[in-house]
Amino acid sequence: MGMMHPGGMYPVEPHISSLSNPDFDFSGFRENFVDQVAPLYQVPSQQSINIRQILHDFDPVRQLLFRFDAYGTVAEVTLSLIEKDPSGPVTKAVQALGQLHKQRMRVSQGIELDTKPNRSPADYFHQEALTQLKSNKELQQHLNESDAVAALYLVFFSQLSGCVTDWDEPFAILSDWLIQRRLPVTEEPWLVFQDMSAGERLVVKGALWIDIIASVTTGRGPKFFSLWRRLLGERGTYWGQNHTTFQRGLRMDTLIGCPDEVLLMILEVSLLAQWKATTQHEGILSYRELIRQGNEIEQRMKQNVTDTRLINDNNVSLIQNEMMSKPEMLLDDDTRGAVATLFREAAILYLNTVLSGPCPGVPEISEGVRKITQIIRSLHRSPEVERGAVLPIILAGCMTNDSIHRDFFKGRFLQNEGVGNLMQLRVLMEILWQKRDANIVHGSVSLAHVVQEQGLRLLLV
Template sequence: MNIWTSNILESNCCANSEDALFMYYLDYVFYLQYPFYHCLNDEGRGWLFSTLKKFKPAYHASLALSKYSQYATRSRQGCHHSHSQLKESHYDLALQELQLALSETQTWSVSQTLVRSIECLTCIIQLLFWENWQIHLDGAAALVPALAQALTASITPASRYNNRQTFQNVEVAASGIRFLLGSFIFLDIISCASTRSSHFLELDHKLMLGLDSIQLENIMGCSNWVVTFIFEISLLDGWKRKAEKAQKLSAIELTKRGKQIDVGLRKRLADDDNRPSREHFSDGASPSTSIEITRIFALSAMTYLHVVISGAYPELPEIQESVSKTIHALQNLTDPKWLRRLVWPFCVSGCLALDGQKSMFRDLLPAAEITKSSIGTCPEAMKIIEECWEMRASLHNCDWVCVMNKWGHHILLS
């Protein structure tokens, strides 16, 4: 065999390997990340396939996730690789090429901005899985407004567009815009609720979640209304922290604001319990799935709210009530594996569990086939819960963020 033939065979082997990883991502890994994903039009995931194939940073990021997922499967069979080994090649290429693309944002023309933003955000949403998620979300914050502007503008008739090309770009990229914008709004709100810190995105979250074109139950499994409530609770949390820092916190005002959210959340939960399942979900979603996931997020939001109002005390009757209901809902999931996408509710509720409930949370992971090497942050959430239980012996008002602060790094519970 001559050198020329050898090089061709090596190149073909590499290409075949990458093709296999790419298809593994589309067929398997994507649905680990988004098990509730449902596209309401005929385009499906065409935008994703096109973007990954065209934009190399996003392509390499998807291959890196495929490799990690395969590693997780092999590790359950006794094979092990270091995290640094897994990050070599595809991950490093994705990161380097993304940084290069982001350095050129000032050179993008008006007609390029939307397409380039979609490409970069598709890559960022993959890289968020690895580490430095705060840096990646911060980078996304500069790009997401272009999608929000395009989506709100798409409601406007084409005749009112100043730039016909922009309108055509919006029409072509509609599925990608809805998916990415919905994903990043959700991640921004959950990151804030995960770390009890400020939001990354400078946009009107409630306005965006009020648009019919963003349907989170078709992306994350839970309805827009419950994510809006979590957003409102995070705003109350931020207001409280700011008032405490200025030594101007009014317990009366805090209770009043919290009560308004509590009443609204309880009413919405009751309304949904009494409403026919098909009545409040978009045509493509599975009603039973959306109801289950939404209810778990809503019950955990209730726990979060009372932690903000009264502190992280598991013995409080209102916290006991919401945690007990969350446990029951988690134990009775139609598919226990959905726990992988319920990390925030799982962690918040677990940290506020009573002694007699601890084994119930521990049992949820094996039922969902989640191990230390599983893709996602559920294993880390369990570590946070266990650490919180230990810390509560000496620090009674202990929540999930207390643990993260002790460790010196924040975790995105998504």
């Protein structure tokens, strides 16, 4: 995947305190934006910021990006960090997401033309947050919890913007924070993780999710594969026998819908794909060894299935304010179980594309597509759930030559593509289908190849 940096695409705006400078030229901004922002930020203090409005604007974004957040972690962390530092990078990142969502909704409703987001309110706050993060890193030589959470949110800003801005730079900041906390080199990452604050644990989970999922499209292994393997793989051995299954592991399913063992399998398959490509290039690939490793990976996942039920409704920590969904909006256990199964089938499909190549005619691959289609149909067209299941949809969609299946998977994106990266993902599938149809005799076209060829900055989230 080509690396592009936001700094090379958009000018970095001056620090927000310069809005009170009479020499500052506002001509590049919309008039209503100046009227809205300037009075609030002349004095960057808690009193000058309408926290309630900021959280209100962020709430639909939170529900869109973290639909499976069963315990209200994102809401709790965000509120706490904004109250702690109202003019800090988390506030700016949250404002960027809130403004971007409102802008994209206006476009989808035909109220506003679809233009590039630079010089918009969303881009202004995005640049403010990124500038603060880089300043903290360069001047203070230290990244704190707020910096890490803001960086995580800016990665999602990239995807919500339709990949107009890049996710590499904020992810690099996330990586620096992980290294600063010495997680990749510590002998007991589980102990460090358990001692972290809720915000820090959210960052670790978010970085894990991004790094592993990025490996599917970039063709490279995850940057912190050893760390993720230990955190995800110790789910059944770290905890004592007196703990319930609900207390074991990271419980990634309660944040993103995808269980721990599935993420671990995707991690292992991405590393296997890298090994296959290297040995194939060197002319020493053993298909017998490839199949043996693949079978072991699949068996490990099936032997460590997460119980995706929530403990009980009384133990779900919900914050009753404008930022939280009502309790009855939480996904039920049956839906969570179906989504977990959907991700498991997607991981198996991903494995089979590595073992056999991205060839839709292979029986195991066509059967995987059929199962994923069946599960999605059982969800009764739930846009919120489907928006959180991008990975299974795109993997299955790319692995079918059947026109009915193609229309089905394309339709999953068409009905929700007003906000986020779904339009880009739909176009990606269509490009891949065209290439495969034009080269039907010689066979396979891979997802990673098309992403790299097109220079796309997509994450399957």
